[in-house]
Amino acid sequence: MKKLTDIGELGIIKRFQQRFPVKSPRVVMGIGDDTAILKGEKGGYELFTTDILIEEVHFRRSSTAPYLLGRKSLAVNISDIAAMGGEPQYFLLSLGAPPKTTLDYLDQLMEGMLYEASRWGVSLIGGDTSSSPERLIINIALWGRVKKKEVLTRSGAGVGDSIFVSGKLGSSAMGLKLLQRGYGLQGEELSSPKGKGKPPEEPHIRECLASHLSPEPRVELGKAIASHHVASSMIDISDGLSRDLMNICRESRTGAQLLKNRIPLSEAVLHLAAEQGEDAHQFALHGGEDYELLFTVPSDRLRKMEKLLEKGLPTPVTMIGSITRQEQGLTMVDQEGNCQPLLPGGYEHFVPHKI
Incomplete structure (x- = not known):
């Protein structure tokens, strides 16, 4: 008898997608993107997303301050709304906690959520609580909105589009490795x-x-x-650059070519990787949880993109490659100019991992 490990996370999602066909005319986008999209009032769209964090799968309490965990639990959902070009509005919280959890821990967890909610003007409007035998479980469902003409999905990339990414990559994956080595961050300590x-x-x-x-x-x-209508597709990097770029290619039915020397890396990742004798690019390509935005820009919008860059963006962005034909698959050009197939790495549930 087959197990979940035989089909993986994508296979599980496909089984639900096949058995629950969308029937409502209000649904613009169902399963398969960062959020679901529903027709809203006055020509706008409503965005719905949800994420779950499970102790010993996504985090360890011994190395994660409850305040930071509260912030992260809401931030990862907000990132999904950001990837659609939207604005977060309201959220529901479902919390499963061991009965021996202290009230002080719960209060710090709430403080972290409250801080993140206040930053983005998001309101908690309900949820559910339950006892959990051993592990803490946090599930958040977030509602947002976006103008119809501004919504971005994974499926709009076209051959010849340039690939851009925000910020610098790899720091989160390096942070995870440091946690595994015994480092921790409790507040400022x-x-x-x-x-x-x-x-x-x-x-x-x-x-x-x-x-x-x-x-x-x-x-x-x-x-x-x-709002400036420069991108053809967008996704947030939660599972690693290679895997999330593959998600854009799969939904857009394209291939992609990355330029290794263009991938932005932080000084911290470069320093720590060199110290450990490792390739810093591996943390950026296959690490995950950077929550930067990965997006594509058609050639006829590049001039508009350049003007936007000249005016300044809230976060720096870097051009790192281009969209190619589907049959070319996912490839990467190294520093010597050699082009090689790029196998998607990154995080995948139902495959053994250490946290």
Whole structure:
């Protein structure tokens, strides 16, 4: 008998998609993108998304401050709305907690959510609570909105489009590796592995841990890209650059070519990877949870994109490749000019992982 590990996360999603066909004329986009899209009032669209965080799957309490966990649980949902060019509005919270969880822990968790909600003007309007035998479970469902003419999906990329990404990549994946090595961040306090003193590279370690534990949703950037009508497709990088670019290619029925030397990496990732004798690009390509925006721009909109860059964007963006024909697949050109197939890595549920 087949198990979930035999078909993976994508296979599971497809099974639900096949058995639950969309019947309502209000549904513009169902399963298969960062959010669902429904027809709203006055010609606008409503956006719905949900994400779940499970202890020992997505986080460990021993290395994650409850305040930061509260922020992240809402931020990852807000990032989905940002990827559609939308604005977050309301959320529902479902919380499963072991009965022995302290009230102080719960209060700090709420403070983190409240901070993130206040930043983006999002209101909590309901939810559910339940006891959980051992592990903390946080599920958030978020509602947002976007103008009909500004909504962006994964399926609009075309051959010849340029590929852009915001910010710098790889810090979150490096932060996860540091957590696995025994580092932690509790508020402003950096904890080191047992038996080790204060590390000389503390600023780099702190930066990567913060990137993983408290991601920054690019709401203002997403709205700027959408309102200026420069992009043909967009997604947020939650599962790694290679896998999320593959998601755009699959939905758009295209291929893509990345330029390795154009992929933006933070100084912290470059420093720590070199120290460990590793390729910093692997953290950017296959790490995940950067929550930066990955988007494509058609050639006839590049001049408009250049003008937008000249005016300044809320977050810097970098051109890292181009969209190609579907039969060319996903490829990457290295520093020597050699073009090789790029196999998608990144995070996939129902495949064994360490956190």
